[in-house]
Amino acid sequence: MGELSRRSGVPIPTIKFYLREGLLPPGVATAANQADYDEEHLRRLRLIRALIDVGGVTVAGAREVVAALGTHADDPLDLLGAAQTAVEPRHRPDRDTPQWRAARERVTALIADRRWLIHPDSPAIDLVADALAAADSLGVDELLDKFGEYADTADRIAAVEVRAVLDRPDPASRMELVVLGTVLGEALLTSLRLLAHQHESARQLGGG
Amino acid sequence: MGELSRRSGVPIPTIKFYLREGLLPPGVATAANQADYDEEHLRRLRLIRALIDVGGVTVAGAREVVAALGTHADDPLDLLGAAQTAVEPRHRPDRDTPQWRAARERVTALIADRRWLIHPDSPAIDLVADALAAADSLGVDELLDKFGEYADTADRIAAVEVRAVLDRPDPASRMELVVLGTVLGEALLTSLRLLAHQHESARQLGGG
DNA sequence: CTGCTTTAGATAGCTACACTATCCACTCGA
DNA sequence: TCGAGTGGATAGTGTAGCTATCTAAAGCAG
Secondary structure, eight states, X not given: OHHHHHHHTOOHHHHHHHXXXXXXXXXXXXXXTEEEOOHHHHHHHHHHHXXXXXXXXXXXXXXXXXXXXXXXXXXXXXXXXXXXXXXXXXXXXXXXXXXXXXXXXXXXXXXXXXXXXXXXXXXXXHHHXXXXXXXXXXXXXXXXXXXXXXXXXXXXXXXXXXXXXXXXXXXXXHHHHHHHHHHHHHHHHHHHHHHHHHHHHHHHHTOO | OHHHHHHHTOOHHHHHHHHHTTSSOOOXXXXXXXXXXXXXXXXXXXXXXXIIIITOOOHHHHHHHHHHHHHOTTOHHHHHHHHHHHTSOSOOOOOOSHHHHHHHHHHHHHHHHHTOOOOTTOHHHHHHHHXXXXXXXXXXXXXXXXXXXXXXXXXXHXXXXXXXXXXXXXXXXXXXXXXXXXXXXXXXHHHHHHHHHHHHHHHHHTOO
């Protein structure tokens, strides 16, 4: 365990915590107080830290993701659902208002317009509605006006990402890319968007 | 205060909490235990809830944003910095490793390649490095391979967003759009990306 | 004027989350 | 043989974001 801690940078008490929580499978016991951890444990531990630290996933969410990685060994869409559930935000607005329901209606209509193939119960629809409802309550018309631009942009990067997943030959590693693509891809895209805001502000203002 | 609570959907104890924390300016006192709250208070309260609930911003981050909205009444780039700081994730990985510093070097090189005008101390650079370092530690080469696609995508939507801000005639409302665009735009883009993953999975797999 | 409700302001408490610390009985390794 | 390390169990910590309670003072219907 000491080696696992040193190679991963994760403190021993935290590793014990992850073992207790069922995020990390136990090592192979060689004695009452001795166990072996292999490269798979190291990799799993790094995956957990990537999900939690970079992706902002909760411990409970990470547990579900690794559980899904183990069970849905061949169904990419189920795993995608698990990964998407895991990246959902912790705080959510009040959805029990007429305004929110109206926003959700608009989202489903806009999706239908674009002929996107989406499961009607997908939680991601609610997340879009959250953003539009908030924009609406503050009179920010731009988000709705530019909905098409946002959707085109999202579709563009999603197409690249799905293609990358399908290009992976090995099924097990393909499953892992579904998860990591969802989580790390989001982190990369949002942080690059912040940089692009700086660049575009400077460019469009014609300054330095 | 009762009316403010009813119209915003925020419980009275929470409003009191926001007042204590300095997120919401106090009402105009009409007596020792009486104060008036106007439409501006309602709007501010909705802004706070949008930041916290939809954008996942912390209470401390929201306080800084509203403070910046008050003080930098004319400098969009300062305000952009405040908004970007506010949307940063709460948990961050260990950045004190050679691997992370190498990832950060790669990010600055890639930015230079693209001739993006970025302040070299921008915290967003570190966020990109976080994602690339995590991808690297797990052997996910795709994120680095597709870096250009991510950057193009981010630039594309950022250009639209900056344009929308500059199109706003009134300076005060333009400042507000900087904040709301940063926060709500991120929520909209990431949730649409999740939907697009579903759509593209179905489309590229040729299924329903 | 009476009595019920509401209010501002202050203080204290709560729940969830993600660890972190301590203890114990081992056991490995020099 | 002995000190550092281990696995397992139990308990404690710190932060964040509220939530509850109390007090004195209005407000408002009858």
